[in-house]
Amino acid sequence: MSHDEKVSREMQNAFVDGQLDAADWTLLVERMGSDEALRREVCELRTLKDLTRSAYAGAHSGRAAPAPERARWARVAAVALVFALTGWLAHDALAPGRILTELRGVAADRILVHIASSRGEVVDPALQEVEDYLSEARAAGRQVRVEIVANNTGMDILRANTSAYAARLERLRAAYPNLTYIACNQTADRLREKGAQVKLLPGVQVAPTALDEIVKRMQEGWVYIRA
Amino acid sequence: MRMTGLFGVSAQFRGRIEAQREPLYRLAYSWCHDAGLADDLVQETLLRALDRAGQLNDPQRLKSWLCAILANCLKDHFRRARPLQPLDEEMPAPGETPEGASASNQVAVRVRAEIERLPLGQRQTVTLVDLEGFSYAEVAEILEVPVGTVMSRLCRAREALRSRLIDFAAQENYKIRSIR
Numbered sequence: 001m002s003h004d005e006k007v008s009r010e011m012q013n014a015f016v017d018g019q020l021d022a023a024d025w026t027l028l029v030e031r032m033g034s035d036e037a038l039r040r041e042v043c044e045l046r047t048l049k050d051l052t053r054s055a056y057a058g059a060h061s062g063r064a065a066p067a068p069e070r071a072r073w074a075r076v077a078a079v080a081l082v083f084a085l086t087g088w089l090a091h092d093a094l095a096p097g098r099i100l101t102e103l104r105g106v107a108a109d110r111i112l113v114h115i116a117s118s119r120g121e122v123v124d125p126a127l128q129e130v131e132d133y134l135s136e137a138r139a140a141g142r143q144v145r146v147e148i149v150a151n152n153t154g155m156d157i158l159r160a161n162t163s164a165y166a167a168r169l170e171r172l173r174a175a176y177p178n179l180t181y182i183a184c185n186q187t188a189d190r191l192r193e194k195g196a197q198v199k200l201l202p203g204v205q206v207a208p209t210a211l212d213e214i215v216k217r218m219q220e221g222w223v224y225i226r227a
Numbered sequence: 228m229r230m231t232g233l234f235g236v237s238a239q240f241r242g243r244i245e246a247q248r249e250p251l252y253r254l255a256y257s258w259c260h261d262a263g264l265a266d267d268l269v270q271e272t273l274l275r276a277l278d279r280a281g282q283l284n285d286p287q288r289l290k291s292w293l294c295a296i297l298a299n300c301l302k303d304h305f306r307r308a309r310p311l312q313p314l315d316e317e318m319p320a321p322g323e324t325p326e327g328a329s330a331s332n333q334v335a336v337r338v339r340a341e342i343e344r345l346p347l348g349q350r351q352t353v354t355l356v357d358l359e360g361f362s363y364a365e366v367a368e369i370l371e372v373p374v375g376t377v378m379s380r381l382c383r384a385r386e387a388l389r390s391r392l393i394d395f396a397a398q399e400n401y402k403i404r405s406i407r
Contacts, residue, residue: 052357055338061252
């Protein structure tokens, strides 16, 4: 997909279904940052996807499908408001593609860093910027929270048997209790289906999907940054 | 089913198949919206899987293999029970209405009703993607259609659901928020 190309319905669906490659994913997110109509359409697709999932979440064999939890519906319906009211990206200075170079200058106190690749040129600067940000916030007496959410090949950095960053992540976690690592369970399931052993590093938490975690945090007012 | 097939199947394989019973039921139910039929389809799927265990060349693809069997079981059911529903023909609105449901499951009933109205091919595609998280390529293999067909069915299905559910979802959101 080029910068000027119209984002087709197929492309929008592929985005919410996690079927785009990293380059198209990034381009589409960039476009959403400036295209309110596109943001709304993608948001609606995401809502439909959640509605479908929730509609059958309570269907169990041998008896009539029970009603889903009311709270789940509240969350599903509220997703639309996240995009409509706050926008996909909460901070203009943090447009995708800038990676984390401006992270230290961010005034926000709750930041989600999304790592979807295990490549060194993605992970190394991300961890360095996170560490610098946390260090400077501590020195300034600011109470901040940072969450690193990993999926796709980015999950490798949080896996005990694949991470090239285990020692560094452990050191960071020990130094900064306000830093949390979140692994995508959907990625973990796919790895297990392929026969891979998925053992996470100590202290790593698990979210149903990376996208769920991102939407949840944005709903709570966190700033989202894709590394 | 050939009983000899069962003796050649390891306990581990049976366990792995049995572990898929609930996901298969959910999928079957979303395709036929009949609890009894869904149970029967899943049962038939598991039996066929045990009988044909030797045909599963790649154990890592167990789930998509089972879903393909389930899709074939549904086809066979329609062949036996009544003329096959055309894959692209939209169903009339179902009899169950939101007004007949309790407030607590009104949204689920409404969403299921709209999914039930979709043509079977679209219904299968959207539920394989949304409920089970299959990739487009995997759905194409399960339903034995090209990937392009998967994408177009998904687009049409979501366009239909969007036109019928988005306003309803927004309204539901208002109600939920208003009682907080």
